[in-house]
Amino acid sequence: MSQSITHVLDLINQRTSIRKFKPMLLSGDDKKQITKASFSAPTTQFRQAGSVIEVSDPKIKQQLAEICGQSYVANNGLLLVFIADEYRNIAIAKEQNQEHFMYKKPISLINAIVDTSLMAQNASLASDSLNIGSVYLGSILNDTQKVIDLLKLPKYTFPLFAMAFGYPDDKPDIKPKLDDTNRLFENSYDTNHINSINFDTYDKKVKDYYDSRDSHNRNDSFITQIAQGGHLIQGKRLDIAKILSNQGFDWQ
Numbered sequence: 001m002s003q004s005i006t007h008v009l010d011l012i013n014q015r016t017s018i019r020k021f022k023p024m025l026l027s028g029d030d031k032k033q034i035t036k037a038s039f040s041a042p043t044t045q046f047r048q049a050g051s052v053i054e055v056s057d058p059k060i061k062q063q064l065a066e067i068c069g070q071s072y073v074a075n076n077g078l079l080l081v082f083i084a085d086e087y088r089n090i091a092i093a094k095e096q097n098q099e100h101f102m103y104k105k106p107i108s109l110i111n112a113i114v115d116t117s118l119m120a121q122n123a124s125l126a127s128d129s130l131n132i133g134s135v136y137l138g139s140i141l142n143d144t145q146k147v148i149d150l151l152k153l154p155k156y157t158f159p160l161f162a163m164a165f166g167y168p169d170d171k172p173d174i175k176p177k178l179d180d181t182n183r184l185f186e187n188s189y190d191t192n193h194i195n196s197i198n199f200d201t202y203d204k205k206v207k208d209y210y211d212s213r214d215s216h217n218r219n220d221s222f223i224t225q226i227a228q229g230g231h232l233i234q235g236k237r238l239d240i241a242k243i244l245s246n247q248g249f250d251w252q
């Protein structure tokens with residue numbers, strides 16, 4: 001295997017979320033590389049249905065940090081919010097006097113979510129390649145409407161998550177992931193196999209990982225986290241269907 005291929009695989013397989021950054025902004029060059037990688041991602045039907053908002057205003061950063069309840073949303077070298085975005089495409093279609101019904105279908109939102117997620121993961125890997133750390137921030141969904149208002153998001157857009165970047169001030173262990181035994185099937189899904197797996201060994205690995213983590217140490221395990229559903233089912237996150245509909249993503 002060539003050195004550059006090994007390097008890419010190492011970047012992918014050794015990646016961890018970074019939540020503690022040195023107190024300095026990213027250089028203009030680094031920022032450019034990250035956004036360029038983001039916009040180079042593959043895209044469904046060439047719709048490029050994702051956009052990025054860089055939040056440089058410290059006041060907005062602080063407001064987002066309060067929504068997220070995470071200090072590293074304010075303390076980082078770059079904060080990007082990834083927006084599932086059909087506004088641009090609809091504007092282009094309107095300009096051409098085309099009635100544009102597609103955005104009213106669930107498929108439009110699925111496409112935009114996939115496009116935007118691919119953009120984000122490209123950005124994350126690009127940052128790793130520059131020795132810059134990052135963490136996804138789904139916690140902006142703690143109060144999606146407030147994020148929409150703060151960022152002045154128009155109809156046919158939705159803030160999926162943010163991502164904080166920065167020069168790392170932490171070197172967390174790699175978080176153990178489920179592997180081939182649990183997630184890889186051949187030709188068809190095997191419910192018997194899944195139902196027969198004992199997750200205790202993996203659970204212990206995850207518990208040990210949390211116990212030994214230097215920063216953001218917590219007493220948690222895999223099974224408890226998954227079974228309880230945690231933050232997914234709390235507070236304003238329950239309003240998301242309504243907000244999607246207000247943003248123009250009406251299911252029909």
Ligand SMILES: Cc1cc2nc3c(=O)[nH]c(=O)nc-3n(C[C@H](O)[C@H](O)[C@H](O)COP(=O)(O)O)c2cc1C
Nearest residue numbers: 015016017019070135136137138139140161174175
């Ligand atoms: C869509 C998405 C949203 C996430 N939201 C948050 C978040 O709000 N805060 C946070 O600290 N980590 C967040 N994460 C990071 C995950 O907690 C992390 O990826 C996972 O625990 C695995 O750890 P690793 O990235 O170090 O491998 C998010 C990850 C994804 C993909």
